[in-house]
Amino acid sequence: MALSDSLLILSLALAAEAAFGYPTRLYTAVGHPVTWIGRLIKMLDRTLNREGWSFGRRRGASVLALLALLTVTGLTVSTVEMLLRPLGLAGLVILAILASSLVAQRSLHEHVAAVAQGLREGGLDGGRRAVSMIVGRNPQSLDAAGVSRAAIESLAENFSDGIVAPAFWLGLGGFTGAALYKAANTADSMIGHRTPRHEAFGWATARFDDLVNLPASRLSALLIVAAAALHREASPARAWRAVRRDAPHHRSPNAGWPEAAMAGALGLRLAGPRVYGDVRVEDRWMGDGRAEATADDIDRALALYRTACALLFGLAAGSALLAWIIAR
Template sequence: MGDRRIPRPEPAPPMSWTDLAHPPHTLPILALALAVEAACGYPQGLYRALGHPVTWIGRLIAALDRGLNRGDARQRRAGGVFALALLLAVVGTVGLGLTRLAALAGLLPGIVILALLAASLPAQRSLHEHVATVAQGLRAEGLAGGRHAVSMIVGRDPETLDEAGVCRAAIESLSENFSDGIVAPAFWIGAGGLAGGVLYKAVNTADSMVGHRTPRHEAFGWASARLDDLVNLPASRLSALLIVAAAALHRDASAKGAMHAVWRDAGRHRSPNAGWPEAAMAGALGLRLAGPRVYGGTRVADAWMGDGRPEATAADVERALRLYRTACLLLAATAAVLAALGLTGRG
């Protein structure tokens, strides 16, 4: 009896930098990043001094566009594929390198460091401010003020919009950007940490810059546009679900209407992703969104999302913003709960 030895617990293995790039540690990174960005946004002083990750990525895309977008259509398409691969290699290497450096500080400091860096990727606060400015412009300066404010966030011709058109454009932009500007980077941060988030932003920025059906970018931007459609598939569906859930928490919104509009209309949108959050928002607010629009003097035919009234007002923009704030809170709460469950399960 006296010779029996009590086994000592094995020491925990040292943390690898890859731990911070995979769940469950990516989930607390996400939860903290969303909280920081909602509270602080991206500080203007930091933007003036250093710029923003999207501007850095945009400079690289512009350089690749200048250098590789040439020749016939086949050569341009091949150049676009190569440019996208090179962009992702550079951005992914930076993201993984920063993750490795953060791991040197230890687990908790590493999570905090990566969360602060990842907070630059979602745009909850700035999106809210830009859309709120449309309602404020309409109330303060009438149609001219609304047109000017909405021209900052949409690509359609503002002079073709009446007051209802301005309000619909603002709500549509809020809905679509909730998906690809907040939920999508959050999804990929949760899936792959900082590296996952920056890779998503690279794809999304490339699509914004070169993924248009113009003579210059029809072939060169093909790969970027198709990959952006693919990586946004999960977030577009999740964003619709979050809007439906948010509508259930507001008396002046309809979760049932949101679900019905998504089921009936989301697949009719010309975009494989934008229709999901737009239909959910339209049904929740009792509006009709999307439909025919004018871009660069060209009329674009698109299906209507929702079967409510098309006469949106500044009050409807404010209702949409309330739903948006609730949906962002639900996203952050979900990330926090999943983080807690993941860390508890690991322990």
């Protein structure tokens, strides 16, 4: 697929998803691409992740599972692309509608906004219930400030791997590129954890996900810094300093970049020590501001997020126009 076509699909997909999201009726009727991919991952986990196998053999099986996942996803989606390509502009529009399911601008905003609403209407218990829908850490270990920080951290990290990353691979590799990324990212969220069952079997998925998220995490940080320049109550200079100083010290090679940018822009401290289940993780702090975040800070983060999404759309649309001019 020509670069100009994939960038046009990206622009249309971002606009469609921001406007309409993924309709609840459609999800109820047929599910979502992530749920379809998830079924395949579960099948591979049941088939190839045998408890009686050695650590090395299960790690080898992780490579086989990743290759199988990417092969099935790639063949399926590239076939759809091939069938729609002869339809011209109509085919591109259909592909854009399909691709819009792979980005999550609207749903991420709704889930994070629900945390602020939960804190305001239901107090700490309401905030904990809402934040438990979007983070893996133990919500009972969080006070109100911890709930607010967790929501903002999730917003920053998911801006990168739930929006910018699929957008990046959609623009670069078309619908197939975005679907392959989404398959890898979904697998990482399901089996890429250091649990007794998945420490070996999730190895290939976790490493591959780190690799494919590298460009998007850096771009996400730049978009948040740029968005901060457009908000009176945010600081692009502090955001940039936090990225340069703190991002490389995050335990994830990618999550620290948008989290540090968001922390610096809002004058907060994010990440830091956290509890997952019963395990306390001594992470480094991102940013050097206050740790006592509030529901109002979630609102400020959401405003910054909306601007960053708008900048991403502008970048996609501008790139599509430039690619079209060059191709003429």
